[in-house]
Amino acid sequence: MNQQSKFTPACDENIWSLDPIIEWLFKLGRLEQDQTKFVQALSEKILQAGAPIDRLSIMLPTLNPLFRGTSATWRKDTNKTIPFLAQHDIENSDRYIGSPFQQLSETNRSVRQSLCELPENAHRAFTELAEDDFTDYYAMPITFTSGLGSAFIVATKSIDGFSPCDIKNLKRLRDYFAPSLEVYSLRFLSTSLMTTYVGKRTGEKVLSGMIRRGDADTIHAALWFSDLRNFTHLTETLPAKEVFAMLNEYFEFVSAAVRARGGEILRFIGDAMLIVFPISSDVSKKSACNAALESAQDARATLAVINHLRKRKKKPLIEFGVGLNVGEVVYGNVGAPDRLDFTVMGPAVNRTARLESLTKKLGHDVLVSKDFSDQIDYDTISLGLHSMKGIVEPQSVFAVSNVSEHI
Numbered sequence: 001m002n003q004q005s006k007f008t009p010a011c012d013e014n015i016w017s018l019d020p021i022i023e024w025l026f027k028l029g030r031l032e033q034d035q036t037k038f039v040q041a042l043s044e045k046i047l048q049a050g051a052p053i054d055r056l057s058i059m060l061p062t063l064n065p066l067f068r069g070t071s072a073t074w075r076k077d078t079n080k081t082i083p084f085l086a087q088h089d090i091e092n093s094d095r096y097i098g099s100p101f102q103q104l105s106e107t108n109r110s111v112r113q114s115l116c117e118l119p120e121n122a123h124r125a126f127t128e129l130a131e132d133d134f135t136d137y138y139a140m141p142i143t144f145t146s147g148l149g150s151a152f153i154v155a156t157k158s159i160d161g162f163s164p165c166d167i168k169n170l171k172r173l174r175d176y177f178a179p180s181l182e183v184y185s186l187r188f189l190s191t192s193l194m195t196t197y198v199g200k201r202t203g204e205k206v207l208s209g210m211i212r213r214g215d216a217d218t219i220h221a222a223l224w225f226s227d228l229r230n231f232t233h234l235t236e237t238l239p240a241k242e243v244f245a246m247l248n249e250y251f252e253f254v255s256a257a258v259r260a261r262g263g264e265i266l267r268f269i270g271d272a273m274l275i276v277f278p279i280s281s282d283v284s285k286k287s288a289c290n291a292a293l294e295s296a297q298d299a300r301a302t303l304a305v306i307n308h309l310r311k312r313k314k315k316p317l318i319e320f321g322v323g324l325n326v327g328e329v330v331y332g333n334v335g336a337p338d339r340l341d342f343t344v345m346g347p348a349v350n351r352t353a354r355l356e357s358l359t360k361k362l363g364h365d366v367l368v369s370k371d372f373s374d375q376i377d378y379d380t381i382s383l384g385l386h387s388m389k390g391i392v393e394p395q396s397v398f399a400v401s402n403v404s405e406h407i
Contacts, residue, residue, distance in 0.1 A: 015165040016050035022176050030180040033187060035060065036072045040081040042177065043074035052158040052166060054134065059101070059151040060185050064192045099125045104139050104151055111139040114161065129155055136161030140174050144182045201264055201276075202331070202342050213340055216332025222288040222372065223326065224263065224275035224296070225352040226254065229319035229360065231271040238316070247271060250318050253306060257299035261291040266331065267344050274344055274352075276329060289326055289375035293400060296322050296366050323355030324368040326375060351395065354388035358397060362386075370396040 024045050032038040035058070043056045059071040067085045074081040090096050100111040100123065115130040115137055122130075129137060134155045142150035152174045156162055162170070194203030205217060228234075228250060235243055251273070255265060258275050262283065267274045277288040277295075299322075307317045327348025333340045355367045362383055373380045379401040385394035 015163075016169065018049070018169055018173055018176070021045045021049055021173060025177050025180060029177065030183070033184065035070060035184060035188065036081050036083045038181075038184065039072040039074050043076075043081070044079075046173070047076065051169070052156045052160075052162065053154050054157045055129075055153075055155040057151070057153040058181065059153070060181070060188065061149065062185075062189055062192050065196055070188070095124070098123045100137070100139050101125070101151060101153075104141050105149065108141045108143065108149065110141065111137070112167075113137045115155070116161075133157050135159065138162055138167065138170065140171065142174060142178050142181060144178075144185060150178075150181060150185065198342060199264060199266060201266065206342075211333065211340075213333050213335060213337060216330055219276055219329045219331070220279040220285075221276040221326070221329060222279070222285075222292040222324065222375075223329065223348055223352040224258065224273070224277070224292050224322060224324055225349075225356045226273050226275075226320050226322045227356050228271040229321065234316060242315075246316070246318060249306065250320065253302045254299050257302065258292075258295045260298070261295045262288075263292065263295055266329070267342075272353075272356075274329075274349065279326075285326060286375045286377075289324075289372055290377055292324050292372075293366075293368070293376050293378060296324065300365070320365070321356045321359030322366045323352045323357075323359065324366065324372050325352040325355060326369070326372045327351075350390060351388065354391065354395075355397065358386060358388075362397065362399075364399040366400060368398050368400060370398065373398040373400075376400070 021042075024041070029038065029041065029045075032041065039056065039058050042058075043053065046053055046056070054076040055073065057071055057073040059069060061069045066087070068088045068090055069086045071084045071086065072081050073084065091102075096102055100113065103109075104111050113126055113136075115126060115134050118126055118130055126137065134157050136158070137153075137155045139151055139153040142152055144150065152170075154162075154170060190207060191203065194206055197203075198206065201219075210217065228247075234246070238246075250271075251265075251268070254273060254275075258265070258277075261277070263275050263277045265273055266276050275292075275295075277283075277292045279285050279288045283291075303318060303320075310317055325348055328346055329344055329349055330346045331342055331344040334343045335341050351369060355369060359365055359367050364383070367383070368376070368380065380398040381401060383397045383399055386397050387394050
């Protein structure tokens with residue numbers, strides 16, 4: 001399908017100029033950190049310069065466990081740019097197989113196609129544009145120094161399609177904005193990797209400059225600490241693959257429950273999780289505590305369904321305890337000069353973990369501190385004072401009435 005367009009008009013002396021676009025790229029465009037906003041502004045600048053474009057897309061690859069890449073597509077008729085996240089399995093889909101993007105990716109060569117004279121077996125990427133009155137399509141590869149590749153794709157509804165001078169200008173324009181796009185791509189890649197491996201909050205701190213040993217920050221939040229039951233026994237008796245599958249299933253449904261109510265997994269500690277529900281000017285202490293407790297309720301409801309299916313498959317049940325507290329979390333860089341880790345610490349964290357460790361002993365799967373109990377809109381049951389490892393004074397421990405049943 002890499003056919004030359006039927007359009008062959010000669011270059012016009014009044015061809016649109018790249019100068020205002022290049023000036024914008026070097027002054028303002030290179031500073032834009034959002035792909036969608038960059039594509040929107042770039043498209044408007046190209047249109048203002050007089051280029052016959054009616055659709056423009058920029059596609060970027062990324063390293064992310066959920067997404068293969070990102071794209072942003074602008075249309076002249078709406079003057080809007082729509083972002084899109086491509087799943088990893090997109091390469092097995094009909095939208096990708098046989099598409100011009102597959103051809104571009106595999107050959108690293110531009111794809112040009114007249115949309116007025118399509119072959120019978122033309123891919124839907126072409127036929128859908130033709131049905132929408134587009135007349136010419138041009139896709140160009142952009143190769144980064146890292147080896148990752150991007151794509152710059154334009155289409156027009158002009159009766160004459162793209163002229164040779166249009167194509168020449170578009171190629172030159174691609175070469176001018178490619179360095180800015182590579183910087184953006186690397187920034188997006190860094191953010192994606194940091195979010196994936198250390199979490200959104202910690203990743204933002206690292207990328208903003210909190211990278212020296214001893215740098216630390218404090219969060220005021222409702223705190224969640226959970227831990228799987230009998231995990232050591234499971235690791236000794238189950239194949240590693242099955243243990244990992246169980247862990248991932250557990251982490252996934254807990255993450256879904258807490259994220260829906262504004263929580264964030266701050267740290268994985270083996271089979272345990274430390275989760276925060278930050279208190280801020282927009283989220284009160286009371287709201288954060290209620291959100292944490294309701295997330296625990298949601299997670300337990302999901303777990304009941306999951307365990308029902310696991311029981312039918314004769315797989316070990318997933319059981320875990322949750323300690324809920326409210327207070328301060330101090331987290332920051334500790335370690336050797338050239339090998340650091342973000343560690344979470346503080347009395348509130350210790351007490352939250354100790355609450356979780358009491359869940360099995362006291363026969364309740366969710367336990368909360370007195371400070372937490374005082375904040376929530378739920379009735380609590382006092383379980384008395386209990387000694388906690390590393391804490392001098394015995395601590396008041398509470399269960400919540402409607403989450404006190406065993407899983």
